[in-house]
Amino acid sequence: MTSVKLPETVQHEFNDLLLGDKLGSGCYRDVYELAINPRLVMKIEIRDSRQFCNVCEWEVWNELRGTEWEKFLAPCRWISHSGSVLIQERTEPITKLPTQLPSFMTDIKLSNLGKIGRRVVAHDYAFHKFFTRGLKGVKMAPVPRD
Numbered sequence: 001m002t003s004v005k006l007p008e009t010v011q012h013e014f015n016d017l018l019l020g021d022k023l024g025s026g027c028y029r030d031v032y033e034l035a036i037n038p039r040l041v042m043k044i045e046i047r048d049s050r051q052f053c054n055v056c057e058w059e060v061w062n063e064l065r066g067t068e069w070e071k072f073l074a075p076c077r078w079i080s081h082s083g084s085v086l087i088q089e090r091t092e093p094i095t096k097l098p099t100q101l102p103s104f105m106t107d108i109k110l111s112n113l114g115k116i117g118r119r120v121v122a123h124d125y126a127f128h129k130f131f132t133r134g135l136k137g138v139k140m141a142p143v144p145r146d
Helices: 008-018 053-064
Strands: 021-023 028-032 040-045 076-079 087-089 113-114 121-122
Touching: 008 021, 040 053, 053 076, 053 087
Parallel strands: none
Antiparallel strands: 021 028, 028 040, 040 087, 076 087, 113 121
16 A cells, blocks of 8 residues: 655645545545546545444445345445445435335434435445344354365
8 A cells, every 4th residue: 555645735636536525424434426436435434433334334245245135235346454435336315215124234214225226225334233133043063174
């Protein structure tokens, strides 16, 4: 990773290149349109909360990618080494909650959901029930031998 101390004016221009309109804020993150690709958003953890929301979302996405549950999540495309910046597919707002969602989802509200095409997806899924519900049904399994 390359780190460069930029003059303030260059840093502002760099920010302008990447950060489009601010789309929203939550408890721990600000969300911006990605200026160079408005179909994506950039989520920046702004508070020193140690919640690691971006890392949690990245991990959930990678665990569920390729499963039947993938279709309920806005795909994550990239995460920074520190986890403070996450690139995710942008969703369009919805006006009505769906009748059903996977039971692992929590913090269900209109502002955490959106549409990609005709599918309703969660775009804020850092908080989930994997740590409580995910353990139900787990049993001991043989360890593969080399």
